Amino acid sequence: MISGTLCIIGLSHHTAPVELRERLAFSPGEVADTLLNLKRSQPTVSEAALVSTCNRVEMVAAASDPDLAQAELLSFLAAERKLEQHALRKVHYRLAGRAAVRHLFRVGASLDSMVVGEPQILGQLKAAYAQAVEAGAVGLILHRAFHKTFSVAKLVRKSTAIGAGSVSVSAAAVRLARQIFDSLRDKTVMLLGAGRMAELTARHLTQLGVESLVIANHRLERAAALARDLGGTAVALEHCMPYLKLADVVIGSAAVREPILTPAELHSVMRERLHRPMFLIDLGVPRNFHRGLDELENVFLYDIDDLGRIAAEALSEREQEAHRAELIVEREVDAFCRWLERLELVPAIKAVRSRIDLLRDHEFRRHRAWLATLLPDDRAHVEALVRGVTNKVLHQILSELRQLGQEPDKEVALSIAQRLLGVSVSAPGLPAPQEARRKSGSDPRG
Amino acid sequence: MITVWTLAALLAYVVAAGAFGVGLKSPREQLISWATMALAVGAGLQTVDLLLQALKAGNLPVATFAQSLALLAWITAVVGMVVITRLRLALVGAVVAPAVAIALAAACLMAQNDDRSLPRALRSAWLPVHVTLAFLGQALFVLAAGVSLLYLLKESRLKAKRPLEIPDSRLPSLESLDRINYRLLACGFVLLSLAIVTGALWAAGTWGRFWSWEPVELWSLVLWVLYAALLQSRLAIGVRGRRAARLTIALFAVLLCSYLGVNLLVPGKHGGSFG
Structure with missing residues (x-):
């Protein structure tokens, strides 16, 4: 059976707390078995995929009766995870048809993510699709739905800046570091004070390849512990000056009453390091670095407010881009739904086509004896003539029928068409019984 | 034409x-x-x-x-x-x-x-060699000035704490821009030196003299000294970043003025007339 509707049941960070999400989550190893299980036990669902990430658990399915399929999926999910159905009832959502298509596209384009624009979700969807394909649970509709989801996500990423910008203070600092320095691998990062946010930023930088780290702190034990953890050198804060000329990135988060560095001090440090650029990140409140340091050439000083403002700007940029992305998604949902609607018409179109073919073949059979008396050339000519007429009539009817699928009151129009042509679409793809019998006979054209 | x-x-x-x-x-x-x-x-x-x-x-x-x-x-x-x-x-x-x-x-x-x-006197195999070297060097100085402008643009956004005004993907990091500038200058300097040497050799062959203190020769020498100083200052006292970019642009301005001046105002053997 080809026709059907996309439907989704699931829960996400929008609807369910993490305690529930983690009880429902499926590990990658479980997905295939679960889908096989589903196929065995729930015949209403013709195609299915299971998306399980830390923010969402969703079953994406195709079925001809979405209401029934959704109910089945919910009870199946509850049974699989040994939960009471009523525990899920309040926190899950069920979507069908257009709404389901839109949801899938939005998830893929990272518009439904906790951090809008984060790129991981696309990879997770691809993995879910691959698992479902492997389990043999994917048919025409889901194949197309997922492929479309991936291409919409790509389109959104290409034509909007939804993934741009850094939405946290430490991410903004790291982003700036990459604007100043080419490679971070050969750079030295120095921490003045070992606060939580400084540690986070340093961790972020070491992940990007920074290998040389100096940690200076009032309490040497804390510096030593962090140095062991991140791989670096620990020094006491009051002995940090000799190391300063080596540092390309300095993160200040020490608890101090007066700025640690004065412009005059830094100026001589810069001269010693031949004015190679230095990025000062001031995460301390009160601030660790004198504002005047910013005046020095090749010194870039950002305090916590600057970084916060950049993070906020990036976030609002993302929100604007998200609006543009929604428009793209909506356009693609339209296109996909049109395709689905045409798919619904496939049985009707098939029925009409075989009805006309059978009528024609029937006439050929009636005149078989006379046709046999004709010269082969004449016979071919007559057959071509008849076939030409029927094909022209068929073409007219089929193109009108395809048009019908786009119209709002297509149900009424379809039923009229069915009565006029004497075909039934409720038994899709099958011609009326007596003709089916005739068709199974010998080929009348031969 | x-x-x-x-x-x-x-x-x-x-x-x-x-x-x-x-x-x-x-x-x-x-x-x-x-x-x-x-x-x-x-x-x-x-x-x-x-x-x-x-x-x-x-x-x-x-x-x-x-x-x-x-x-x-x-x-x-x-x-x-x-x-x-x-x-x-x-x-x-x-x-x-x-x-x-x-x-x-x-x-x-x-x-x-x-x-x-x-003119017949200039139809020589030296001509393409000398002119290509000289023009390639000048092209590299144009590009160095261009890269310096981009450096100043990016640096000013970073200093003004408005880094998002230029998308990250548009320009490489300051460090790269600075390095590209340096390399363009170094290559341009080498080409300028070779152009001066080939010019002198060609002059020796044609006119019997290596050097005749023509306007172009004089200005080439001045520029050679200035660019040499710029390159040397980077290595010796760390003239890099904004200062290097500004000096590159300033030197390019000198180059442009001397180029227009010697070609339009006081054309010698190099100038339009090839007298």
Whole structure:
């Protein structure tokens, strides 16, 4: 059976707390078995995929009766995870048809993510699709739905800046570091004070390849512990000056009453390091670095407010881009739904086509004896003539029928068409019984 | 001599300059790639133009100032395309495209009916070697100034705490821009040195003297000393970043003035008349 509707049941960070999400989550190893299980036990669902990430658990399915399929999926999910159905009832959502298509596209384009624009979700969807394909649970509709989801996500990423910008203070600092320095691998990062946010930023930088780290702190034990953890050198804060000329990135988060560095001090440090650029990140409140340091050439000083403002700007940029992305998604949902609607018409179109073919073949059979008396050339000519007429009539009817699928009151129009042509679409793809019998006979054209 | 090819190339350069100008402010990446394509098309058209002229002249077409200006524009466009594609620095086109458009437009305006051929004394195998070296060096100095402008643009955004105004993908890091600037200067300096040496050798062969204190020779020497000082100061006292960028642009201004001055005001053997 080809026709059907996309439907989704699931829960996400929008609807369910993490305690529930983690009880429902499926590990990658479980997905295939679960889908096989589903196929065995729930015949209403013709195609299915299971998306399980830390923010969402969703079953994406195709079925001809979405209401029934959704109910089945919910009870199946509850049974699989040994939960009471009523525990899920309040926190899950069920979507069908257009709404389901839109949801899938939005998830893929990272518009439904906790951090809008984060790129991981696309990879997770691809993995879910691959698992479902492997389990043999994917048919025409889901194949197309997922492929479309991936291409919409790509389109959104290409034509909007939804993934741009850094939405946290430490991410903004790291982003700036990459604007100043080419490679971070050969750079030295120095921490003045070992606060939580400084540690986070340093961790972020070491992940990007920074290998040389100096940690200076009032309490040497804390510096030593962090140095062991991140791989670096620990020094006491009051002995940090000799190391300063080596540092390309300095993160200040020490608890101090007066700025640690004065412009005059830094100026001589810069001269010693031949004015190679230095990025000062001031995460301390009160601030660790004198504002005047910013005046020095090749010194870039950002305090916590600057970084916060950049993070906020990036976030609002993302929100604007998200609006543009929604428009793209909506356009693609339209296109996909049109395709689905045409798919619904496939049985009707098939029925009409075989009805006309059978009528024609029937006439050929009636005149078989006379046709046999004709010269082969004449016979071919007559057959071509008849076939030409029927094909022209068929073409007219089929193109009108395809048009019908786009119209709002297509149900009424379809039923009229069915009565006029004497075909039934409720038994899709099958011609009326007596003709089916005739068709199974010998080929009348031969 | 102006041909259809010249005008077509000029049109492509003007389109490229316009597209780069608009693309600099617009968030649409597409404009920049169109601009780059227009610049490439312009360079291609001018290649055909110059090849035809070179075949006709039997040597590099540099008999007049207009011709040599057109050749310089072409070399700058080609080197610009190399930098754009090899270093993924499309925005340098925002400097290169208007520069070559203006240079070629000026060449067209000055060319008029000037159809002089090269004096016999200068028809030598030294000519393409010497001129190519000199022009390549100058093209690299144009590009170094362009990269320096981009450096200053990016640096000023970073200093003003408004880094998001230029998308990250548009320009490489400050460190890269600074390094690219240094490399362009170093290569340009080497080429300038070679141009001076080949010029001297050629002069010795033709006129029997290595050096005749012509305006071009004098200014080449001045520029050589200035560029040598700029390169040396980076290594010795760490003149880099903003200061290096400003000095590169300042030196380019000197180069431009001396170029126009010696060619238009006091042409010696190098100038338009090749007296």
